[in-house]
Amino acid sequence: MFPQAYPLYKVKNMAEGRIRTFVHGLDSRMEGGIPENYITLICGRAGTMKSTLSYYILFNNAKIKKKRGIYVTLEQSRVSLLEHMIKLGMDPRTLSDSGIVVIDMTRLRKETKSKASGEDINWVESILTTIQTYKVKYACDVLVLDSLAALYSLATFNNPRSDIFFFFEKLREMEMSIFIISEMLDPDKELFGMFGVEDFLADGIVHLDLEKDGRRVNLFLSIFKMRKTNHDRGYYPLLFDGNRFEIITD
Ligand SMILES: Nc1ncnc2c1ncn2[C@@H]1O[C@H](COP(=O)(O)OP(=O)(O)O)[C@@H](O)[C@H]1O
Ligand SMILES: [Mg+2]
Numbered sequence: 001m002f003p004q005a006y007p008l009y010k011v012k013n014m015a016e017g018r019i020r021t022f023v024h025g026l027d028s029r030m031e032g033g034i035p036e037n038y039i040t041l042i043c044g045r046a047g048t049m050k051s052t053l054s055y056y057i058l059f060n061n062a063k064i065k066k067k068r069g070i071y072v073t074l075e076q077s078r079v080s081l082l083e084h085m086i087k088l089g090m091d092p093r094t095l096s097d098s099g100i101v102v103i104d105m106t107r108l109r110k111e112t113k114s115k116a117s118g119e120d121i122n123w124v125e126s127i128l129t130t131i132q133t134y135k136v137k138y139a140c141d142v143l144v145l146d147s148l149a150a151l152y153s154l155a156t157f158n159n160p161r162s163d164i165f166f167f168f169e170k171l172r173e174m175e176m177s178i179f180i181i182s183e184m185l186d187p188d189k190e191l192f193g194m195f196g197v198e199d200f201l202a203d204g205i206v207h208l209d210l211e212k213d214g215r216r217v218n219l220f221l222s223i224f225k226m227r228k229t230n231h232d233r234g235y236y237p238l239l240f241d242g243n244r245f246e247i248i249t250d
Helices: 005-014 050-065 078-087 105-114 123-138 148-154 160-173
Strands: 039-044 068-073 100-104 140-146 177-183 204-213 216-226 236-240 245-247
Touching (some): 050 140, 050 204, 068 105, 068 123, 140 148, 148 177
Parallel strands (some): 039 204, 068 140
Antiparallel strands (some): 216 236
């Protein structure tokens, strides 16, 4: 009688314990979303909408699921980031009883540079402490860190592999669903992080790729890796139509 009722019920149950991306067509292709408290890398070269997609996930989880989020920016200023997001219809001021905290660590970066003493900041420590403080203060569930490349340019990693391992472990202990933006400098090499350890430390990898088609540049999305999840590895065209991301699956 109601042929659509059963699939809808199924999708609802499937999404339990998962964070939806709200990219139309995507969540149903990975058991309802990304398992909660995973660390997921959002990878791609510059201009592949990594920041936009990550913020979009944060925004929609706040708006629809009432999950509070933290966006830590290490490269783009808070003002520039929010101007871009507001233009795309994602004004955090429209979120009434939930919200997004945008932490601008580029300011700290500038302040340190202007210090004559050249005093060293322990960036890893200060990022972790800041996140922890906001997480507790506002009961946040979702975190975006933008970006790994910016962190690498600030922090001194004497022993990159074990230092990155430590950083990921500390993030994992926070028990939040975490999205780490990783800029790929040489996308042909499919190196998702700079040191080649990030991809196995992460639970999931979302790859955004650009492809030239004559004079057009098209954007594609693939779930490259997602632990404990059935998903396929197709590269789907990714569109942003003014207020919603969608993948084209036919
Ligand atoms: N509706 C849209 N569709 C496709 N691309 C867009 C749209 N709106 C903005 N952009 C592009 O997205 C870019 C910004 O994306 P951003 O999330 O900052 O990328 P990244 O973080 O990967 O560098 C802008 O420079 C602009 O070219
Ligand atoms: Mg960006």
